[in-house]
Amino acid sequence: MESLWNSPDKVDLIRIVAQWIVAISGIIALIFTMRSTTLKNHADLAKATAELANRTLLESKIQSANAELIHTKSELEKIRPKPLTERMRRLLITIDPKIIPALKAGNTNFNGGITSSQFNELQKIAKEPDANKYITISPDVNTGIGMGPEGITYGVKFTLNPQLIKD
Numbered sequence: 125m126e127s128l129w130n131s132p133d134k135v136d137l138i139r140i141v142a143q144w145i146v147a148i149s150g151i152i153a154l155i156f157t158m159r160s161t162t163l164k165n166h167a168d169l170a171k172a173t174a175e176l177a178n179r180t181l182l183e184s185k186i187q188s189a190n191a192e193l194i195h196t197k198s199e200l201e202k203i204r205p206k207p208l209t210e211r212m213r214r215l216l217i218t219i220d221p222k223i224i225p226a227l228k229a230g231n232t233n234f235n236g237g238i239t240s241s242q243f244n245e246l247q248k249i250a251k252e253p254d255a256n257k258y259i260t261i262s263p264d265v266n267t268g269i270g271m272g273p274e275g276i277t278y279g280v281k282f283t284l285n286p287q288l289i290k291d
Contacts, residue, residue: 228289259285
């Protein structure tokens with residue numbers, strides 16, 4: 125070993141070989157570093173793509189759920205019972221559109237001929253709880269006072285409370 129250490133040619137050769145080994149190991153380390161970075165980038169891209177797909181799917185499900193919720197609310201609104209006063213005002217408008225403006229002007233007593241279906245609906249609403257606060261139908265009902273599109277009409281007298289247009 126002594127002759128190897130003291131020989132300048134041999135030491136120079138060993139130095140060159142060592143430098144090549146260092147250079148080659150540096151190149152190998154660089155290649156593996158680049159490959160590792162590429163694999164990490166591919167994994168990150170795949171993860172981001174999967175997250176985007178999941179987010180898109182979730183957004184689609186949320187939109188579907190919102191649409192279903194709006195539809196359900198709409199359907200529930202249709203079947204929800206309307207308040208007594210609102211139903212009563214609607215019926216009075218179908219009987220005669222002048223009733224509500226007359227009530228607003230202070231007239232509370234009304235009479236006239238109405239169809240049998242309007243009479244039935246008026247009686248039905250008048251029998252509901254708290255309806256007596258808004259309407260009183262006279263027991264004097266004249267049936268068959270005239271003929272209308274639905275057949276026999278009823279002569280009805282009723283009194284309305286102005287609170288009906290306020291509630």
